[in-house]
Amino acid sequence: MGAYHITYSPELKEVCLHFDAGCQFRCHGCIARYHPRDCHLEEKHKQDENKSLSIKEVVAYLEPLDFKKTIFLGREPTMDPDFLPLARTLKEKFSTHNILLTNGYKYITEKAINEVCVGIKAITKEIFRRFTGQDKPEKVLENFKKHYNSCIVLRTESILIPGYIDKDEIEKIAGFIASIDSAIPYRIDGYIPTGVYSSDKIDIFRRPTEDEMRKVKEAAQKYLKNVSILHQGTQLKYKVNEIY
Template identity: 35%
Template sequence: MSLTDIPKKAGSFREMGYKLPVPDNNPAGGIRKSSPGTNIYHISYTPQTKEVSLFFWGCNFSCRGCLSKKGTGNYLLPENIHLFRDNPAETVQPPVHFLSVADVLSILGGLDIQTVLFEGQEPSLDESLPQLAKLIHTEFRTQNILCSNINKLVSLDDIDCIQLSLKAVTDSLHLDYTGKSNRNVLNNLKYLHAAGKKLSIASVLIPGYIDKDEIELIAGFISDINRGLPFNILPYFKAGQNKWRCPTISEMEDSERIAKKYLTHVYAWRGDEEIKYEVMKIY
């Protein structure tokens, strides 16, 4: 979901008269594995665009600037929008409530939906993802979009588009930022493109770290695959205890110009975009 896809004010899903299932309680804060469970802990909904976001907990990267360090809900909710700029000293606690497949389908059944985003931390770690995507496809005829680092590939038969978060193409930099090599990511990107999957790619500009020179390398790598692949450049927002700063608007514009030397569809977010549509917390 983009920054412009958000509402001016939000309402409560419960206030609209919907009854939500009560999930199992997991006091330990880990991922509940009882069948048929999922790693989904949060759901948001944008009525105007008929878009649902399913948030999954758990990741195979340990990104030093991950926004999940300071908030677990959708940052586009009115009560969370301040978290883009704020940087609390304490790391947020993991969620303790997780939904089953039946819970998710029950909630979605009360909504008018056209698009479902599988996002959060890393959805591909959830063993129920392929089954859930198929059930949602079959029941609601939605466009299913997977937001992923694609370090691990699962069955994508019922995924219509993959939005890849590409941290870096310089392996040493990727390893320093995420704790993992990017070898699988880059190979999987080539594989998915060759397989005909619809793809878009996003990278975060971190001045002095993942800077414009790395953005240029990323754009060059993508262009070797397909110059027409969409590429979004996102501004870094402070998260975690590190010394990096947010990029200026001028730096974002410069990075966009650089990437456009290699790619035909590039957009750099400024970081001050106006919220356009209402996003609601439904679980």
């Protein structure tokens, strides 16, 4: 339990805290499980996990850094008992803008959190169940609405997996987001297969091509005003350093 990995982007004045608590979902190719280190780091071959840090130790690592934003991510921060106490501590001590990346299965209302990014995996019940191991996509959608109604800064993400979570499903998700507010930012990530950075057996699903990513972006743009994509061909505009 707690943060096991810390990365820092000096240009963005942004820190990422990766948590290892566990997750209610069992997503195929879980990024936090198969790529436990920040995939923006240049050295991609080291995939071991560090020991988790106490709140005091995290603060000691962050103290020398010039940062304004903290992103809480990894294996579902909302399941980690250190997440909220740490967010409160960082808000109090460094006045950070705190951003939670979550699967949306749990609704969080907390003054120390300024922004929430909900990963919507799927909307179709059968796809959601097969992908996450849970059978209530409506719980994520209801919590998404609650976050929106709470007036917190809200954005969302999904993963395009050819042959599994395809353009049609992404289009349904975009339609749902637009039914709440078409200005909510939506990012579509290209799937990273297992076995890319580790010795795990090769995945049965592949990365989407650049053309598939372009087409899915166009499909989502029929509903939403602010759609972006992230995939293998996307150039990183800033440097990411490993702190722990």
